[in-house]
Amino acid sequence: MLTMEDVVREGHPSLRKVANEVSLPPSEEELSLLQDMLEFLKNSQDEKVCAKYNLRPGVGIAAPQLGIEKRMIALHFEDISGKLFSYGLFNPKIVSHSVEKAYLTVGEGCLSVDRNVEGFVPRYARITVKATDLEGNAIKLRLKDYAAIVFQHEIDHLNGVMFYDHINKENPFEIPENSKSID
Ligand code: ZN
16 A cells, blocks of 8 residues: 655655656556555545554645656545545546636645645636546546645646645735635
């Protein structure tokens, strides 16, 4: 199983690279890695397993965070209405997005960042993502608010972008233009 020791931190070059497309169907190794990434998130949200293995709770992880420069992300979380989003995705791509932005009032965190970085991270309020799931299905997801933010954070990792790159340097808590706040 994956643990925090497998997660690379700030300064690792993989976090700043544009990751490579996975040629589909994925290899057995790629498929099993993506399954492990999803399992890692579930474990990290399980109080007992989390404590036992000293995991940091996470809702998303991208392969470059394991030092593997491939376009693979896993996500596991519930939105405010209790809807479960649990996916392992190959080659996720944002195919359209709203003009309106959204940001989390508490800011964002990252398993690869061992410090608190304060400030609002402007994201698109709504996105449509195309990807291939763990079963090999081509899927299309319409996401909004919190879910849209989590997916954008993970997809950014595939392009070498960290959440704090989006924070306004002069005024980290400046309200992004045309945006809604998400608590
Ligand atoms: Zn992250």
